[in-house]
Amino acid sequence: MKPIELPDGNRGRRRILRSLVTGALAGMLGPGRVLAQTTPGRTVRVGLTPAFVHDQHALMADWRRYIEVKLGVPVEFVPRNSYRETMDLLHQGRLDFAWLCVYPFLYLKDLVRLLAVPLNQGRPYYRSYLVVGADDRKRNSMADLKGAVFAYSDLYSNTGYLVPRYQVRQLGEDPATFFRKTFFTWSHRKAIEAVAAGMADGAAMDSFVWDTLVRVKPEVTAGTRIIGRSAEYGFPPFVAHRAVAAQDFDAMQRVLLGMSSDPAGQVLLARLNINDGFIPGDRSLYDSVVVMMRAFGEY
Amino acid sequence: MRLFDLSFRHKIPLWGSALIIATALAVSAATMLRAYDYLKQDLVSSSENLGFTLAKTLFPVLLHDDAWRAFELVRAPFHEDRPDLPLEAKEIFVIDRDLKVLVSSAPRIMPLLAELSSLGADYPKLAQALARANLDFKGVFEFPDSDYLYVTIPVAEEGKLLGTLVITHSKNVFLPRFYGFALGGAGMGVLVLAILLPLNWYWGRRMAEPLVQLAHGMSEIVHGAPADLSPDLYAFHDELGQLFAAYREAATEIRQKTALEREVMQSERLAAVGRLAAGIAHEVNNPLGGMLMALDTLKQRGPLDPPTARTVALLERGLQQITETVGALLVQARVQSRDLNRQDFEDIRTLVEPQASRKSLQLAFDIDIAESLPLPAGFVRQVLINLLLNAIEATQPGDTVRVEAHANGDQLLLLVANVGEPPTPEILAHLFEPFVSGRDGGHGLGLWVSYQTVNQLGGRIAVECDAGEVRFLINLPLHYEVTAQSAKVGAGGTPTTLERPT
Structure with missing residues (x-):
């Protein structure tokens, strides 16, 4: 687990202390009082999840700085390796914003509000990729993976858990017994690594993560081969805690939506592999996911 | 092996x-x-x-x-x-x-x-x-x-x-x-060997060399002529050093014994030869005397016709020569001789000076004696002249012949030395025997006479050859018993009456 990113210098340490105090107070007073809006010294806390390639540390530092400058308040990125932890932080009111996977977004229901949806190659959609080892020529569909070792990414992942289970069920099989063994890697990237290392025979994952890795870390994806592409689903959204005040919500949304029209923002978007930036989006983008969740009684 | x-x-x-x-x-x-x-x-x-x-x-x-x-x-x-x-x-x-x-x-x-x-x-x-x-x-x-x-x-x-x-x-x-360790170790090993092996080789040779020399010397002991090992060869006092010391002691004794044996053998041989020569001389001398007497009588009887006179003269000369030769063989120190004095050495010098100057030789006399010594002058003079003439004969022109005389307590030491090559071993072995000559034309009686004379005076004569020098050493006791000595030399102990002609 990664420690919380520590800003440099005494100023930063004081800021953290203040934010800790603020957090503790917020915990006592309840979620509605998290943000003392635009109060000097207030820190905006943004949760990062493996919904995108969140472990490019230099990029995250630059992006945090960018948002901080645009917002005019200190910004803290809080990366977590599992959706569950980020969801817990949201439940506890310890995050203002988060980039979540679709499933947690829907699972959290009205605890969060849709803030912005990234555009993946111009459109707010992504898929689930089914991958096997690059040298595995025998398996070419989900049906071929019966009795195999399968790597899920996260219990609360759409493309890495819900979609493959749904696909197994579509085959008329029980996802609980279809595979010989399953395990969670807690990130899409590690699911790819598990398949490449031979630890798992197959895995399902976020197409955006796979496509980004192909571009920035081709050696990670080199050991895997895509054998299935799912239907399109709404892209993992940027959300705001429901307690975030309207002007803060708007300020953050403006920053994100404005990135594509700002040179520095464009550079960051390119590095994040979402060249076209963010749109406000709509909850209906995620209706097909709700259908799958209902099929498993999870919505 | x-x-x-x-x-x-x-x-x-x-x-x-x-x-x-x-x-x-x-x-x-x-x-x-x-x-x-x-x-x-x-x-x-x-x-x-x-x-x-x-x-x-x-x-x-x-x-x-x-x-x-x-x-x-x-x-x-x-x-x-x-x-x-x-x-x-x-x-x-x-x-x-x-x-x-x-x-x-x-x-x-x-x-x-x-x-x-x-x-x-x-x-x-x-x-x-x-x-x-x-x-x-x-x-x-x-x-x-x-x-x-x-x-x-x-x-x-x-x-x-x-x-x-x-x-x-x-x-x-x-x-x-x-392998890294092993290679490092092997390198060190080679280095150690490179130092120790030459050291060991040097030390081993150093240890072995004295032993080898010693063994060689020991094997020579059987032949009675053990090599003289230098004390520098092994200068330490450990067991090997003790062995060396013992060897040197033994070797010296053996050499002395061998030399003594050889000397005894030589003097016995010379004594035997002397007895034989004296015996023959006696047997020859008696008829010789008669014959000379007869010839004398014949001459006194009257004038002889010239051919007879010539024959008689021829016989007389021949008999005279036999007399001289026999006399030379029959050496006897005349008891009646006066004592030796410093003037005798001057005389000897004067006598041999002409021969020396003919060959451009230096004569170096070093005479350190009292005015007079109780030794028969004639015999000493004869011996010295004999040796000096031999020395002058053997010396190359320009070189030096030394004569030394020292009275040392109760004995007189004489030395005659000349620069030159030593006589051959065969000659050395029989040097003092009659008719042995190192040069053409010598009759070979000079050293014989000298030996017999010194012997009769109770002294010793020896020859030393080294460093390009031949030295005759004579050792004469100042209180001699000539009768006993001549009795020992003379045949059957009978003193001869004949004198060696000068």
Whole structure:
């Protein structure tokens, strides 16, 4: 687990202390009082999840700085390796914003509000990729993976858990017994690594993560081969805690939506592999996911 | 020749070298074995350290069936970017109680849930061994003909056993290090040998050389002429030094004894020759005297006709020559001679001066005696003149002939020396016998006469040749008993009446 990113210098340490105090107070007073809006010294806390390639540390530092400058308040990125932890932080009111996977977004229901949806190659959609080892020529569909070792990414992942289970069920099989063994890697990237290392025979994952890795870390994806592409689903959204005040919500949304029209923002978007930036989006983008969740009684 | 019959000159250095090389090899081999052992111990203990840490960390992870986290943990000790880490494991895996793979750092070789006994290589044997050990076993497994070493640590906590962690090591990983050690050791060994072997060789030769010389000298003792070994050859006082001292003592005694024996033999021979010569001289002298008397009578009787006179003269001269020769053989010191004095040496010098100046020789006289010595002057003069004439004859023009005389207590020491080559050994052996001559034209009686004279005076005469000089040494007692001496020399003890003609 990664420690919380520590800003440099005494100023930063004081800021953290203040934010800790603020957090503790917020915990006592309840979620509605998290943000003392635009109060000097207030820190905006943004949760990062493996919904995108969140472990490019230099990029995250630059992006945090960018948002901080645009917002005019200190910004803290809080990366977590599992959706569950980020969801817990949201439940506890310890995050203002988060980039979540679709499933947690829907699972959290009205605890969060849709803030912005990234555009993946111009459109707010992504898929689930089914991958096997690059040298595995025998398996070419989900049906071929019966009795195999399968790597899920996260219990609360759409493309890495819900979609493959749904696909197994579509085959008329029980996802609980279809595979010989399953395990969670807690990130899409590690699911790819598990398949490449031979630890798992197959895995399902976020197409955006796979496509980004192909571009920035081709050696990670080199050991895997895509054998299935799912239907399109709404892209993992940027959300705001429901307690975030309207002007803060708007300020953050403006920053994100404005990135594509700002040179520095464009550079960051390119590095994040979402060249076209963010749109406000709509909850209906995620209706097909709700259908799958209902099929498993999870919505 | 057998090895053990070799000379010490070769044997000591050879044995020393063999011992040094054997020691170097033994020490190196022992060190290398220790190094190998230590390396293995290092490997096992570092592996066990890693294993304990991993087993402790893996326990909760495996308990929660978090396969990926377990995989990340067993992969953590591997550093693919550091291939030089020598003690790195080859594989790390955990098997459960049914001997199935729970997690492995190399899932391609050991897939999840695979039966350990169904995998190739050493794994079936390892599975059997672990089954026998009931999994709850911390230890090291090695199989014959295998390049691998298996360190096992149970993954258990508070009595709950989840499986066994196995760390596989290639034995080859420490071979390069071992070879590194061995190479370093060999280098040191060669260096030590390079220093010790020449030292040993030098020391061995130094030890052996005196022994060899000693052995050589000892073998010469049989022939009565042991070599004179220099005290510098071995100047120490250890056992070898004592041996040397004893040898030198013995050698000196033997040489003296040999010289004495030779001298005795020579004087006995000379005495025998003297007796023979005196006997013949007596037998010849009596008729000779008669014959000379008869001739004298014949001449006195009246004038002889010229042919007879010539014949008589011829006979007389012939008989006279026989008389002289016989007289020369029959040497006798005349008791009635006056005492020797310094003037005698001046006379001798004057007498031989013409011969010396004819050859442009230097005569160096060093006379250190009292005015008068109780020795018969005539005999001493005769002996000295004989020796001097011989010396002048043997000396090359321009060189020097020395004469020395020293009275030393109760004896007179005389020396006649000349620069020149020594006589041949054959001549030396018979130098003082009659009719032996070192040069053409000599009748060979000079030294004989000198020897007999000195002998009769109770003295000794000897010759020394060295450093390009021939020295005659005469030693005469000042209180001689001429009667006893002449009795010893004369045939049958009868003193002769004949005198040696001057």
